[in-house]
Amino acid sequence: MTFNLRTFFASAFAVIIILLTALLIYVIGNQATKSVEVSIGSSLAAEAYQMSEKLDHFMWSRSGEVEVLSKLNAFQKPLDTQEISGLLNQLKSSLPVFTWVGYLDPKGTVLSATDNILLGKDISQRPVFQEGRKGLFTGDVHDAVLLAKLLPNPSGEALQFVDVSVPVYDKVGMLNGVLAAHLSWEWSREVEKSILDPLKERMKDVEIFVVSQKDDTILLGPSGLVGKKMANETLQKAREGGNSWIVDSGSGKDAYLTGYAYGDGYLNYPGLGWSVLVRQPTDVAFATVHQLERFIILSGLAAAVIFGILGWLLAGWIARPLNQIAKTADLLSSGANVEIPALSRFKDVAILSTSLRNLVSNLTKTENKLSYMSDMALHDVLTGLPNRAGLNEFLVHAVNKAKLNRTTLSFLYMDLDGFKKVNDTFGHATGDVLLQQVAVRLRECTRDNEIVARLGGDEFVIILNTSASKPMQESEVVAARIISKVNLPVVIGGDTIQVGCSVGAAVWTPDCLDTAETLRLADEALYISKRSGKNRITFEAAC
Template sequence: MSFNLRTLFSSAFAVIIILLTALLIFVIGSQSTKSVEKSIGGSLAEEAYQMAEKLDHFMWSRSGEVEVLSKLNAFQEPYDKAEISGLLNQLKSSLPVFTWVGFLDPAGNVLSSTDNILLAQNISQRPVFQEGIKGLFIGDVHDAVLLSKLLPNPGGEDLQFVDVSVPIYSKQGQVTGVLAAHLSWEWSREVEKSILAPLKDRMTDVEVLVISQKDDTVLLGPDRLVGQKMTDEALRKARNGENSWIVEKQKGEDSYLTGYAYGDGYLNYPGLGWSVIIRQPAEIAFASVHQLERFIILSGMAAAVIFGILGWFLAGWIARPLNAISYTADLLSSGAADAEIPSSSLIKDVAVLSASLRNLVGNLTKTESKLNYMSDMALHDVLTGLPNRAALEEFLALAVSKAQQNRTTLSFLYLDLDGFKKVNDTYGHAAGDALLQQVAVRLLDCTREHEIVARLGGDEFVVILHTSAARPMYEAEIVAARIISKINLPVMIGGHSLHVGCSVGAAVWTPDGADTSETMRLADEALYISKRSGKNRITFEAAS
């Protein structure tokens, strides 16, 4: 069977365009999906980590307040019930999250309590007393039927609480009672709002779930899921201590792009093992990719039709130059980078076709450049242009290998701006953003090209330095002092001279030491020591 030149020519053009379109869809779809998954998934994982940390930080703060209160002289024998009652009510007034606070004797009788609720009643059979008399007790989320009936509850919904209790010792070291508190679980909604509010500006249909380690039930999340058990793959990974993201298929539901993190405590607070899952329907997360694929399909089909018709009418006049064009097209499809579509000045229509093919190749090149740009953006912080957490992980993998070969060290500087919140509150977030950009420039001025300055979020930054094996702490301290000095300099923004400080926590990784995540944790702990010690200083973690 034979075909005339016009049929072959037009058919060939149509097939070529369709194949190029299919290849383009495969390449762009694959790369864009990976890029979007990494960008959005990384954002969800980071938000999950921050929420887990906020939950643990809150519980650490409240348990610490109860411990401090229990050591006051007012709780020593003989008891001054009026003073104790005043202290308890003052605590509730200052921190309404303390729904009920009571002072119990060693037998479990309530001697004093906020608003006199449960006064003179015996609660010795409740975990808050039984566990609290042994030592510091922090109980998981639970219902309190009796207390719910006695507390104001305009909404009528079931009240849930988290328990904190500690034993009270006399000056002779004997247990003289228990200080017990019920914290309303409603505070977790405020944490949820603080996480969801910025996410809703960038994403839609995002869900936040907090899951109990005790029975795998959803403690916080959409109403349809609260109280239900979760057995998702993301939960299993979070329980293993991972902080990342996956695309998972729910039973009978759509797929989700899910970020997850595990609450493993804060400082000396061991945590209750809450797992945080933040997810978005995959159909929404990858909507931009699907839209791009549909556009490429339509564009490719339109191009196939146009070039097929053009080939039909021009085949009789462009047989010879067409052969040259076809030959060059074959070279391009085989990967020849220096090949160029030939032009023809003898036949105007052939020149047009040649130009069209040139534009097609140019558009493919531009598309590839855009893909590379999107990949680069996924590794950088949008506001400051600094590397983000994902880029930091890639850098550490190479830096560790290099340090192991050279038997040198890596110094981690974990820093946080002192007074940044005041700038945001006083001059607005736009001024705060501009300040962060100036801080990024100053941090880069303090480091060398083969080192990294990364922004982890908010006003937190990490600097990784290549230091010697002999004096890493001395070398790191010089850089940290230079950073603190530069950041202390005033910044002019919007006609205002703004001042912030910088607290630095430092730790040194050695080839024979722990992994870099442990060194990062030590530097983070050292940062909080700097903040508690007066701020605007550097502290080396002793364990490093």
């Protein structure tokens, strides 16, 4: 497969630009992806840490408030349940997050409670009492059991609480009871909102998850996912105590750039081990990178088209002198008399032009020499007529043509009568001039597609193109004209010289195998003519 210069240049320019575009996409895309990943990932990790910090700080504050409340004198013996109820209701009124607060005796019976809910009930089997007897206790998120039907619930959604309880001791260190509180988990929504709302102004499709350490349950997150299990690599890394980011494995909408943090408590609050994940789909996070890649691709394709066109035009401009040289070379090969143009636009083309001009000049000189030498080899030097070699070359083409056309060739073998006497009387120089004049007269008696050849001395052979029906009659007419012409006197150097000629004839037909045999028969007929009185024509039978 071959390409012209214009196609090659245009294709080469386009391919180079496309390869450069692919390289730019690879290099810039990777660098931009890493840069965006670090930037957004760091931001998500910071938000996850802030969320975790707020959750732990809130729980630390609430547990501290319960613990401080337990130290008040109202909880010492003798007990004033009315005063305790007032304190508990005041706490709930000041901090509505305390959905229910109760004071339990050492056996787990509710002595005082906000809004008198569960008053007199035995909740000794609940973890909030059992763990609260041991010391400050914070319990993980759980569904309401006893309070589900007792508390107002306008939303209709399942109520969830976080427990805080603390033992209450008298002045001598005896256990008076347990101060227990259920914190509505709705407070976490407020914390989430405080983080998520500002974040959404900067980032699109961001989600926050709070996952329980106890059973991998999603405690806080997008609607529809709360209460479901989560298990992935990011969660495992968060539980290792790290605060960083990771690109979750997946494809399309299942791949996320996720920042993570672990809730390990705040000051003396040990924390509940909540893992906070803040994530964004990778196709959104890396949207700017993808836009940049698309811009590079479109720019690269546009550049490929533009540079392809420029390459096409440039190649045409460069190839124009080469095309001129090629067209001139074609004309030379067809035989036209033209010269390779001298071009100087480019140094290399100028060198090529000069070299070709020199080459053509040398080839022309060589061809002329060879042509002259070939011509000399095929022609008689004295008369300019074809010699025996020239005759043989002519016969090759004449025989093929006659076979194709189903015609004949008539061989006339002729020599001069009285030529020896001219040489003896006037000298060989006069004899040579006489031969030249005879050659002229013989050519005048033949047509362009026929030949007159000198075999040597005063012997000549004429090959005529004759028909298949009456070759002898046609040959005889030409032979008579030849005899008449040769017999005309010739004036050479003031001397009038007259010679005659004898002719022997034979006809070659397409059925003959050899022209040499026809020539031999014509030679025999010549000698018959000379013995019969000269100046006449004799025919031999066809071969």
